[in-house]
Amino acid sequence: MKYPALLNFRDILPQLGQFDTIIDARSESEFTLDHIPGAINCPVLNDEERVRVGTMYKQVNAFEAKKVGAALVAKNIARHIEERFADKPREWKPLVYCWRGGNRSGSLAHVLARIGWPVIQLDGGYKAYRAHVSEKLSETPPHSFKVICGTTGSGKSRLLEVMAGIGAQVLDLEQLAAHRGSVLGNLPSQPQPTQKMFESMIWKTLRDFDPALPVFVESESKKVGQLRVPDAVMEKMRQSPCVSLTLSRPNRVRLLMEDYEHFTQSPETLNAQLDCLVQLHGREKIDSWHQMANSGHMPELVDELLVEHYDPAYLRSINRNFVQFDAAEVVQLDDISKEAFLAAATHLHG
Numbered sequence: 001m002k003y004p005a006l007l008n009f010r011d012i013l014p015q016l017g018q019f020d021t022i023i024d025a026r027s028e029s030e031f032t033l034d035h036i037p038g039a040i041n042c043p044v045l046n047d048e049e050r051v052r053v054g055t056m057y058k059q060v061n062a063f064e065a066k067k068v069g070a071a072l073v074a075k076n077i078a079r080h081i082e083e084r085f086a087d088k089p090r091e092w093k094p095l096v097y098c099w100r101g102g103n104r105s106g107s108l109a110h111v112l113a114r115i116g117w118p119v120i121q122l123d124g125g126y127k128a129y130r131a132h133v134s135e136k137l138s139e140t141p142p143h144s145f146k147v148i149c150g151t152t153g154s155g156k157s158r159l160l161e162v163m164a165g166i167g168a169q170v171l172d173l174e175q176l177a178a179h180r181g182s183v184l185g186n187l188p189s190q191p192q193p194t195q196k197m198f199e200s201m202i203w204k205t206l207r208d209f210d211p212a213l214p215v216f217v218e219s220e221s222k223k224v225g226q227l228r229v230p231d232a233v234m235e236k237m238r239q240s241p242c243v244s245l246t247l248s249r250p251n252r253v254r255l256l257m258e259d260y261e262h263f264t265q266s267p268e269t270l271n272a273q274l275d276c277l278v279q280l281h282g283r284e285k286i287d288s289w290h291q292m293a294n295s296g297h298m299p300e301l302v303d304e305l306l307v308e309h310y311d312p313a314y315l316r317s318i319n320r321n322f323v324q325f326d327a328a329e330v331v332q333l334d335d336i337s338k339e340a341f342l343a344a345a346t347h348l349h350g
Helices: 009-018 028-033 047-059 062-085 103-115 125-137 156-165 173-177 195-208 231-238 249-259 267-281 283-294 298-321 338-349
Strands: 005-008 021-024 094-097 120-123 145-149 169-171 215-218 242-246 329-332
Touching: 005 009, 009 120, 009 125, 047 062, 062 103, 094 103, 094 125, 103 120, 120 125, 125 195, 145 156, 145 231, 156 169, 156 173, 156 215, 156 338, 169 195, 173 195, 173 215, 249 298, 267 283, 267 298, 283 298, 329 338
Parallel strands: 005 120, 021 094, 094 120, 145 215, 145 242, 169 215, 242 329
Antiparallel strands: none
16 A cells, blocks of 8 residues: 555544554644544644634735745644654554645645655545544444433442443443533533534444443433533433432432532532522522522532432433333442442443
């Protein structure tokens, strides 16, 4: 094969995991929006440089813009080789892509190939990859799902984490979305990914799974924070067999106090989120919850939120949205110890 070789995404897909490095040659903002999972960002033109060259195309002419752009591209490629690729052996096999598989990835791939590396350039670039992801996520997943259901604080996320640790196939949508799935579910230290990046991670996770084995997933709503679960995945979840995870309310309060420590230590942050519930519960009730938070009565507040907000909402929605919930296998957790979660995980994983 002559390098750099130009291959389309369907040809590359079977060997995607065999590349030593996947290089995204687009700018940093394009990369942040979405990229092939596992790719590294080596901009041939960064955001500022793209604006500069693009402005010259419009205000001067293409020839002058190309001269400036070529110099910037050459400098950036040289820096990437010196800083990131100089230690790579002759057998190092990279995949390079940009937006449409044009000049940016072509320039980088050409230089790498001239050095002697077996470089593959993605024909159609990110645009072709994104079209494939959208197509696959519009199809019903071939996997069998088992949906972990349970009221807020029953330990669904912890159970999925333990199950993944013992080798079960777990699609943890909350982890991928960097959100715990409720009005208090945002993680202050970790912003949510973009919708496209969320979908890329779902696609990658499902693609890596064996369709002959079950996939365990939590009983999410259509949106996890600001992100929407793809319709085909959501529909498959709602039609799938369920597991009902149960835990006593005192233990649920304990678990939530641990998982939402950032709120319990910052009443002002918690109160700002509670204000989102004014339309449901009225100003008087929210003010009383504010007072409980400000006075340090966090366990009592958590218990009241469970009784008056979370549990009624769960009971209203679970049977309506998950059609096999009535036949769910019940798994009782006696406490929130590691041993209890491991026993439940081992039982379900079989």
